[in-house]
Amino acid sequence: MTLTATKPEGKVLIKGNYAIANAAVIAGCECYFGYPITPQSEIGEFMSGKMQELKRAYVSSESELASINMVIGACSTGAKAMTSSSSCAVSLMQEALSYATAEELPVVLVSVMRGGPGLGNIYPSQGDYNQATIGGGNGDYKLIVLAPGNVQECIDLTYKAFYLAHKYKNPTMVLADGLLGQMMEPVTFGDYPYPEVDDSAWALTGAKGRGRRVIRSYAPSADDQCVFLNKLYAKYALIEEKEVMYDEYMTEDADLIVASFGSMSRNVKSAVKIAREKGLKVGAFRPITISPFPNKRLKELSCSAKKFLVTEINMGQMVRDVRLAVNGKVPVEFYGKGVGSMIDVEDLVDKIESLIEV
Amino acid sequence: MATQVFKVPDSIIKDMTYGFCPGCDHGVAIRLVAECLDELGLKENAITATSIGCSVCLYDYLDVDSVEAPHGRALAEATGIKRARPDKFVFTYQGDGDFASIGLGESTHAALRGENITAICINNTTYGMTGGQLGPTTLLGQVTTTSPTGRNVEYYGYPIRIAEHIALCEGTAYSARVSLDSVANIRKAKQAIKKAFEYQLKGLGFSFVEILSTCPTNWHMTPQKAHDRVRDDMMKVFVPGVYKDVLQKV
Amino acid sequence: MSHIEIDEQRCKACYLCIDECPKKLIKVGEKVNKLGAKPVEFCDPKGECLGCAMCATRCPDMAITKVFRG
Numbered sequence: 001m002t003l004t005a006t007k008p009e010g011k012v013l014i015k016g017n018y019a020i021a022n023a024a025v026i027a028g029c030e031c032y033f034g035y036p037i038t039p040q041s042e043i044g045e046f047m048s049g050k051m052q053e054l055k056r057a058y059v060s061s062e063s064e065l066a067s068i069n070m071v072i073g074a075c076s077t078g079a080k081a082m083t084s085s086s087s088c089a090v091s092l093m094q095e096a097l098s099y100a101t102a103e104e105l106p107v108v109l110v111s112v113m114r115g116g117p118g119l120g121n122i123y124p125s126q127g128d129y130n131q132a133t134i135g136g137g138n139g140d141y142k143l144i145v146l147a148p149g150n151v152q153e154c155i156d157l158t159y160k161a162f163y164l165a166h167k168y169k170n171p172t173m174v175l176a177d178g179l180l181g182q183m184m185e186p187v188t189f190g191d192y193p194y195p196e197v198d199d200s201a202w203a204l205t206g207a208k209g210r211g212r213r214v215i216r217s218y219a220p221s222a223d224d225q226c227v228f229l230n231k232l233y234a235k236y237a238l239i240e241e242k243e244v245m246y247d248e249y250m251t252e253d254a255d256l257i258v259a260s261f262g263s264m265s266r267n268v269k270s271a272v273k274i275a276r277e278k279g280l281k282v283g284a285f286r287p288i289t290i291s292p293f294p295n296k297r298l299k300e301l302s303c304s305a306k307k308f309l310v311t312e313i314n315m316g317q318m319v320r321d322v323r324l325a326v327n328g329k330v331p332v333e334f335y336g337k338g339v340g341s342m343i344d345v346e347d348l349v350d351k352i353e354s355l356i357e358v
Numbered sequence: 359m360a361t362q363v364f365k366v367p368d369s370i371i372k373d374m375t376y377g378f379c380p381g382c383d384h385g386v387a388i389r390l391v392a393e394c395l396d397e398l399g400l401k402e403n404a405i406t407a408t409s410i411g412c413s414v415c416l417y418d419y420l421d422v423d424s425v426e427a428p429h430g431r432a433l434a435e436a437t438g439i440k441r442a443r444p445d446k447f448v449f450t451y452q453g454d455g456d457f458a459s460i461g462l463g464e465s466t467h468a469a470l471r472g473e474n475i476t477a478i479c480i481n482n483t484t485y486g487m488t489g490g491q492l493g494p495t496t497l498l499g500q501v502t503t504t505s506p507t508g509r510n511v512e513y514y515g516y517p518i519r520i521a522e523h524i525a526l527c528e529g530t531a532y533s534a535r536v537s538l539d540s541v542a543n544i545r546k547a548k549q550a551i552k553k554a555f556e557y558q559l560k561g562l563g564f565s566f567v568e569i570l571s572t573c574p575t576n577w578h579m580t581p582q583k584a585h586d587r588v589r590d591d592m593m594k595v596f597v598p599g600v601y602k603d604v605l606q607k608v
Numbered sequence: 609m610s611h612i613e614i615d616e617q618r619c620k621a622c623y624l625c626i627d628e629c630p631k632k633l634i635k636v637g638e639k640v641n642k643l644g645a646k647p648v649e650f651c652d653p654k655g656e657c658l659g660c661a662m663c664a665t666r667c668p669d670m671a672i673t674k675v676f677r678g
Contacts (some may be wrong), residue, residue, distance in 0.1 A: 057441035061434070062467035069431035069464075073407060074440025076425040081442065099428050115473050204423040204439070207444055208402035214417045216426040360609060364664040364675035376669050380645070381622035385668030541628060541662045574622075581622040581668075 006050070007189055014187055016096055016151045017042035020110055023158035024082055025050050027192045029108070031057035031081035033070035035089065038122045039178035040112035043084040047342040057081075064089045068096040068109070075105040076215050078203030080162055086178075087128050088119055091136065096169050098137025103216030106165035106172070106199075110158070113177040115339035120151055124178035124329035124341040126262055129317035132175045133291040140229055142236050144172040144243070145291040147261045151185035155355070156287070163194035169202070175290065177313070179263045179342065240292035247286040247298075250276060254283030257305045259298075259322050261287050264313055264342050271348035279350075280356050290318065298325035308332040309355055311343060367392035369401045371421045377392030381570035381581025383538040384412055387480055388419055391451065392557050395422065404447045407435040409461065411453040412487045413480060426430040433468040436475045441586045447558065449476040451486025454568075455485050458500040458520045465524070472563035476554045478522060479566070481535075481596060482573040490576025493516045498593055502576075517595065521568040525601035531562035531603040539588040543598070550600075562604055570596055610659030610677050612650050618671035619647030625663035625672060631656040634663060647671065 006025055014022075020135065021043045024032070032051050034044035051058035057074065061067040065085040074081035085093065090111045100107045101308070113128045115121040132145045133250070144164050146157040157174050165172035204213055219225040249269055251257055258267045265286040275282045287294050307330055310319040319334045326332055335351050337343060369392035376385045383473035395401050404422040408414045410429035417424035427435040432450040440448040457465050457479040465477065484502055485491040491504040495517045499508040509517075521535035533555050536547035547569060570592050572584035579587060600608050620643055626634050633656060637649040648671075650657075659677025664670075 030440065033438065059441060059471070062463050065431065066434040066437075066464050066467065069427060069434035070438035070441070072431075073425065073435030073440075074425070074442035075438075076435070077439055079442035079444045081438065088566060095428050096431070099426075103426070136381070204405045204425060205443070206403040206405060207421065212421050212423050214424045214426075216424070218414065218426060229584070278595060318590050360659070360676035360678040362674060363659055363677045364612075364672070366660040366670050366673050370670065375618050375643075378668065380620035380668075381624060382668055385670065386666075389670055407642075541665045544665050556615070581624050582627060 007191070011188055013183050013184050014151065015042060015182060016154045016176060017112065017152050017182070019047055019154045019187055020084070020174065020176070021046040021050070022189065023155040024162070024272060025054070025302060026189055027159050028080050029056070029082050029162065029163040030079045031071070031074040033061050033067040033081070034181055035061050035064050035067050035085065037086045039114055039181045040084050040086050040110065042181070043110060043199035064092040064200050065096070068093040068107070071107050072096060072103070072105055075100070075107050076204050080166070082108035082110065084112065086112050087114045087116050090128065090131060094136035097135060097143060098139055098141055098337050100171045101141035101143070102139065103215045104169040105215070106169055108161050108165050108172055110174045110176065113175065121339065122178060123340045124263065125175055125314060126264060126312050126317070127314040127339065128175070129191060129261070129290065129312070133293070133321070140221045140233070143291055144168065144170055144239060145175050145289065146172070146312045147175045147288060147290045148180060149262055151180065152187045153182065154180060155187055155189060157201060158310045159192055159194060163197070164243060166197035166199065168235060169328050170235065170239070175262065177263055179340065180242045186267070197355040236292070243289060244292050244296070245288035246294040246297055247288060249284040251283035251285060251301060253281055255281045255300050255306045256309060256352060257283050257285050257301055258309045258352065259285045259318070260291055260311045261318055264311055267342045267348060268311060270345045271352060273275050274345065274349050275352045280352060282352050282356065293321045293325065295325040299327070302326040302329040306330055307355060309314045309351065310334050311348065312336045313339060362583050367396045369395040369421050371419055374419055376419060377415055377576040378412065381572060381574040381584060384480060386538050386544060387415060387478065387569050387571060390544070390551055391478060392420060393548060394552045397552065398555055398559065400447045400555065404449065405439050407450050408434040408438065409450070409452050409456040411456050411485065413453045413456060416451045430456055431464055432456065432572065433464040433475070433477060434460065437468055437473050440473060440475050449478065449555070451478045452480070452579050453486070454479060454481040454483070454495040455493040458518050466527060469527035469530045469564040469566065474558055474561055474563060476558045476565045479568045480571045481520065481568050482571045483592065484573050486573045486576055490573070492588065494597070495520070497591060519596060520600070521566065521601045524566045527564070530564045530566060531557045531588050531600050531604045532565040534566070534597060534600045535568040535570065535598050537588055537593055537598050538572070539570070539585045570598070609655055610657040611652065612657065612663060612672050613674040614648060614650055615671050615673045616647035617641050617643070618669050619645055621645035621647065621670050622668065623648065624666045624668070628666040629663045630660065630662065631658065633657055
């Protein structure tokens, strides 16, 4: 697939993976480093041609370890740089993500989830919610994680990922899944809607006319590290205050709120519509930033709703965050399946009916 | 009127003292790197990526922009830096464990891609910072904390000859092995580092210098005896020389 | 006149320079520096120093900070 124009006019029908890749190009991504893995290989394939055409940096790296560390290197110079990968290969990047948060670098990573654990399979899954929001790297750190629910959001949140990564100097992940990566929808690209962030105060450019700069994570003293961690966590608090995003549908008078993220939210919305037609007071809630998580809003909703249902294509991961946000005020049920296509709308409606009847 | 023939290089941070053990050749190697940066006027245009081990301390001593890499990933980061900013002078300073064990994939592929960067690798046949364990270059028979009766083939296999390995990669412009066992060899080592730097400036591809170096503390030797070991044992297995030079057709 | 300057606070007492000096003009001093080491001293009463800089080239700690020749 090739988009001949980088910024196509009007609506185009496009796959999620290509949408992410082209949005990154429009966002001004200067460097792409990647290693193939299904179901996101189209991102690297698209970038291999487009970045060379535009005389930007592209490396087909030897491993995901190398990819993410190449992104770190490029980001240390203030460049907009990214990699993309999937589930079992994102596992290989956890160490570097820990370093990148400690080094406060604007790494952008797109993770298109597939089934797990282990090699799993290439069917869609949301089994890496924990991997994205908690992570497997060492130490106290957080990523900013944006979860698109449709192909248009794949574009919008890729733009946003570059902006937030640079604004907060924090690694930022776009967490899509195999369904979003492979499906086609009509979208518009438009222009990159965010201002460019000035990196001149910290980027490595060679120590000409100024003192040298060192970007490091190593902290020889415990006291210094405490100061740094407090600063890092103050930044996370600020991000939570300013950047939390969520989508709500008919929650005002809802007795039951169905929470989901990413592509699963599409069927949830349809099920809520049908349930409403049946006179059931049900609403839908979808975190768009899953890190930081919309704790505050869920806490508010737990004052009006009587029950929550969390649906995910995994064995129950986001449900933990919803339970923490609701903090025991109302029951939080889980309805999921491990891997594969989204739960059917009919099954969701049945589940909603069973919970409201009780 | 006497002329000054030696000074602390400008590329060394003022008034610092190395944290290395007495007699450790890291100090010599870093000074040589600094002298080459001075002589080629690179200090203000250089960016280094340093990895884990004693080599990471480079950023406390060298007065240039630096980014720290996870263990073994310095050449991946250096690749990212150079691809993002091709006008910058980019080099790594790594130990043998970092370069040739955990990072061998990154090292080999940076060389194969012909990344226009320079890698300096200190080979002291052990993991120094962690207390002298067996590494990829530990010699057969060498006693370390994890080869208590000496390196044998049955349990540990063979050490790697790094400069020869890198020379086999098509993208390598220059690969040399030097030693710091004597003043004469220190002077040769500096010429090799300078040449590697110049090859990057000429855009010839990947340039590499392996430096045979001492770890007196973990070898349980005096600094003098440690240099004897470099000469008598290491240089017989890791033979100094130029293994690839695209301009000299070596 | 050829001579060297030693920053005794940087000397870690590896004494590699002592062996290196062709005129044997460097010896172990009596003082103890902040590192707890007995730094070397330059002792050249007859003005024999060649300014060859072999000591400074060998020194791993740049404790020999300057060498002058001539």
